[in-house]
Amino acid sequence: MLTRKQQELLLFIHERMKESGIPPSFDEMKDALDLASKSGIHRLITALEERGFIRRLPNRARALEVIKLPEAYNPSLQPRRGFSPSVIEGSLGKPQMVAPVAPKPAPSADNGNSASVPVMGRIAAGVPISAIQNNTHDIVVPADMLGSGEHYALEVKGDSMIDAGIFDGDTVIIRNGSTANPGDIVVALVDDEEATLKRFRRKGASIALEAANPAYETRIFGPDRVKVQGKLVGLIRRYH
Numbered sequence: 001m002l003t004r005k006q007q008e009l010l011l012f013i014h015e016r017m018k019e020s021g022i023p024p025s026f027d028e029m030k031d032a033l034d035l036a037s038k039s040g041i042h043r044l045i046t047a048l049e050e051r052g053f054i055r056r057l058p059n060r061a062r063a064l065e066v067i068k069l070p071e072a073y074n075p076s077l078q079p080r081r082g083f084s085p086s087v088i089e090g091s092l093g094k095p096q097m098v099a100p101v102a103p104k105p106a107p108s109a110d111n112g113n114s115a116s117v118p119v120m121g122r123i124a125a126g127v128p129i130s131a132i133q134n135n136t137h138d139i140v141v142p143a144d145m146l147g148s149g150e151h152y153a154l155e156v157k158g159d160s161m162i163d164a165g166i167f168d169g170d171t172v173i174i175r176n177g178s179t180a181n182p183g184d185i186v187v188a189l190v191d192d193e194e195a196t197l198k199r200f201r202r203k204g205a206s207i208a209l210e211a212a213n214p215a216y217e218t219r220i221f222g223p224d225r226v227k228v229q230g231k232l233v234g235l236i237r238r239y240h
Contacts, residue, residue: 002048002051002053002070002215003047003217004215004216004217005033005040005044006044006047006048006051007070007215007216008032008033009029009032009033009041009044009045009048010048010053010054010066010069010070011069012024012029012032012033013029013054013064013066014066014069016028017064017066023063023064026038026041026042029041045064052067052068053066053067053068053069053070054066054067055067070215113142113143114140114141114142114143115140115141115142115143115146115151116138116139116140117138117139117140117141117146117151117152117153117173118137118138118152118153119137119138119139119152119153119154119155119171120152120153120154121154121155122154122155122156122157123154123155123156123157123172123187123195123196123197124157124158124160124194124195124196124197139153139171139236141153141173141234141236145173145233145234146173146175146233146234147175147233149175149176149177150175150176151173151174151175151176151233152173152174152176152230153171153172153173153174153236154171154172154174154187154197155169155170155171156168156169156170156171156172156197159213159215160197160198160211160212160213160215160216161185161197161198161199161211161212161213162212162213163212163213163214164185164199164212165235166185166197166212166232166235167237169237169238170235170236170237171235171236171237172197172232172234172235172236173232173233173234173235173236174187174229174230174231174232174233175230175231175233176229176230177228177229177230177231178227178228178229179228180200180228180231181200182200182201182202183199183200183201184199184200184231184232185197185198185199185200185231185232186198186199186200186228186229186230186231186232187228187229187230187231187232188200188209188226188227188228188229189226189227189228189229190209190219190221190225190226191225192227195229196209197232198210198211198219199211199212200228201218203220205222205223206220206221206222206223207220207221207222207223207225207226208220208221209221209226
């Protein structure tokens with residue numbers, strides 16, 4: 001099992017090599033993971049190499065080869081369990097300030113059998129990204145998926161909720177609201193700048209944001225640092 005930082009670095013290297021064919025420099029890795037020094041990157045690289053995820057090629061500068069990705073990164077290898085809509089997180093850069101959510105009530109269509117929901121951007125189910133910026137487009141969903149209240153949709157980026165049946169590229173339907181019960185999957189705004197899709201828990205006076213992927217750690221925050229911006233009520237997946 002990889003730590004969160006190890007997985008973040010592995011995926012950063014993997015994505016950079018897909019884009020340019022060249023591994024990132026240690027300085028780029030340090031900046032991407034927001035580490036204070038390159039010594040932390042050296043330790044993460046060594047750990048990934050020892051676990052067989054990467055290989056350092058001899059006699060070549062910046063020579064790294066990604067041998068494999070965590071099994072959890074591939075949705076087709078994961079069991080789809082635990083997700084029930086009735087029960088119911090850009091780039092990898094620095095998070096941007098998140099605008100307040102103000103979705104409009106979804107207008108009905110198709111004689112009341114379907115409804116239009118605004119898509120408000122992307123939500124991180126993994127590393128932080130900016131989200132809930134503005135209405136990019138609308139989607140039509142079954143009206144009985146929504147129930148009462150105001151709703152909006154977000155495109156999922158990341159793999160931290162795969163064991164709840166939520167995969168990278170899915171579109172989640174969110175009922176707008178500021179409260180949640182333990183166990184709800186919510187859109188959580190941390191420190192007014194990081195939006196993420198996680199399971200809501202309470203740890204004494206603190207709030208825990210729990211991933212549904214063992215590669216990610218549960219994060220604990222003081223109650224004043226987390227604002228709930230809605231609860232998950234449905235999911236849309238396209239198959240290509």
